Amino acid sequence: MTPPMDTGTGDTAEAPAAPSAVSLCLTLTTLQKRADFLRAASARRQGTAGFLLQARARNDESMGIRVGFTASKKIGNAVMRNRAKRRLRALVRDVLPSLAQPGWDYVLVARPEATVTRPFSSLCEDLRTALASVHGGRAR
Template sequence: MQVLSKRSEFLAAARARRQGSKGMMVQGRNRGDGDGIRVGFTCSKKVGNAVARNRAKRRLREVARLNLAEHGLPGWDYVLIGRAKETANRPFEDLQGDFLYALKKIHR
């Protein structure tokens, strides 16, 4: 699993499919090359101060680490976006369920 780092990669995912859930927003894009899974994480200042944003991103990273290898598709880019007051405070099992629900909707 590779991590997205360039703004152009995030913008390309933003133009593709997206699915919101209570705990996060997930954007997915089929690159078409079948060359591994790439993932990016972001939280705006609406989530809170730097401590709150970092906590939300840590939780998103862990959800992706546990689930993308099994449920993600090769050749896809995924961007996980944290939600204000939800990503950091939602129970972890519910956050995982939100992520799996969003993946199913994106892959249709």
């Protein structure tokens, strides 16, 4: 079977979608150093049913958003810990760019059983309310 012949000139091809304005001005980077996690742990906290959110303003010139993820052995074996962190990373990709404040560090700490079993839509709502609470109701 031969493929159909393409006689088009390419004029009807769609241009790739332009990145949103939020993604252009805010960069999400992952926290790597233990000291950054410890500084976030001593700052603001907001517990939810699915996870614990720790947040702090860096007070430096960097306007990027930094995010860290923690899942201790209380979550379960390595498979469960990795699943919990994957769900938290997906949650951050969906919700955080539109609601986070530039120049802040956020750490999401997984909760035993809840992070893995809670519906994803509930986790998204948990993150929205936690961010609003951490920022004093001033979430963008």
